[in-house]
Amino acid sequence: MKRVTVIGGGTMGIGIAYVAAQAGGEVTVVEPGNERAEAMMRTVADAAQGAVSRGKLSASGASELIGRIRRVASTSDVPLREDVIIESVPEDKALKLKVLTAAAARSPRLLASNTSALSIDRLATAVADPTIFLGMHFFNPVWSLKLVEIVRGGATAEAAVDEAREIGRWMGKETLVVLDIPGFATSRLDLIASLEAIRMLESGVASAEDIDRAATLAYRHPVGPLRLSDIVGLDVRLDVARALERAHGSRYAAPPLLERMVSEGRLGQKSGQGFFSWPS
Incomplete structure (x- = not known):
């Protein structure tokens, strides 16, 4: 079982949390807003029920999936040394820098941003150890689309890229690796x-x-x-x-x-x- 934290309970964060829980992971989602957190769990439950109706999950499997996702209100409540923390907040550089600084303080094995356009090297300035930091760009809807674009920063270690590939495979995704050039591929x-x-x-x-x-x-x-x-x-x-x-x-x-x-x-x-x- 992998321990995964997703920061941000919006559309992309919900999808990433869902596929991680579907893979058997223990998932923490950081979402400060109570109303949004409630909407997030409703979306997860609806998606799981849809999988049951399509024969992709049993009723007990859907219940177990939902039970593997928990919400916390602050990054300070995230367990230390998670296998991976994935930041999935809006595409605002200042916000992402703030969130990544707090995430890095939880000492994860791998730290990733789900950014679709911002520079990984610029975001890495918020991270104490940039060798463990990279981009993991998922696609909406996350539960349906099979690709994760891994973005290698200038300081990203090869071991971190390998770990991101493994996490992508574990989530049932195909991966490709690109350099940190605006817009990626x-x-x-x-x-x-x-x-x-x-x-x-x-x-x-x-x-x-x-x-x-x-x-x-x-x-x-x-x-x-x-x-x-x-x-x-x-x-x-x-x-x-x-x-x-x-x-x-x-x-x-x-x-x-x-x-x-x-x-x-x-x-x-x-x-x-x-x-x-x-x-x-």
């Missing part, structure tokens, strides 16, 4: 497709539904770029676009439509309205 590929889809919608090439149908039917993508943007959050898309534009130039510039939708609060699934409607 997957975020650059994903974002450039999404921005082009938004530009196509903006210029009237086709409807949002048909642009996404082109991606799913012609290229066998499991979900179209506009619907995926809604799931990720259009505010997150905008933040990542701005960061990659600074790093790689104007090809990552955010379309005016994206800027406008974010300013109007149309953030996708989280707000109920984005390129598509999302009933609560």
Whole structure:
């Protein structure tokens, strides 16, 4: 049994906690907000029940999975010397630095950030021992998508990369290793497709539904770029676009439509309205 801590009970944190518990891990989730913590456990229970209905889990297995996840309100309550602590808070550099400093103080064997775009080397400045620190970029929905992108920082030890690969395999994931270059590999590929889809919608090439149908039917993508943007959050898309534009130039510039939708609060699934409607 591996001991895993996930910091952040949002969409990605819930998914990481779920797959770790599904693998048999003893999982601690740091989530300060009581309301969000309650929502997190409801989501875990719903996902486990869905697995039962699909024949993936027995009823007793689902109950055991849920029982392996516990919530604490502060990183100071995390047990010492966990096998891995995975930070999964919003893509705000100052927040991540603060969280990682507190996480490193718990002396885990491996410390990882689930960032999709921020520099691992910059985040490593918050960590006392950067040799154990790297990126472990999961994909939403975590329980369905099989990839974990491992991001090697300049100070990351080879043993830490090997450990991250092993943890990924234990969670039932495939892994790839990339260097700490803005956007890594997957975020650059994903974002450039999404921005082009938004530009196509903006210029009237086709409807949002048909642009996404082109991606799913012609290229066998499991979900179209506009619907995926809604799931990720259009505010997150905008933040990542701005960061990659600074790093790689104007090809990552955010379309005016994206800027406008974010300013109007149309953030996708989280707000109920984005390129598509999302009933609560």
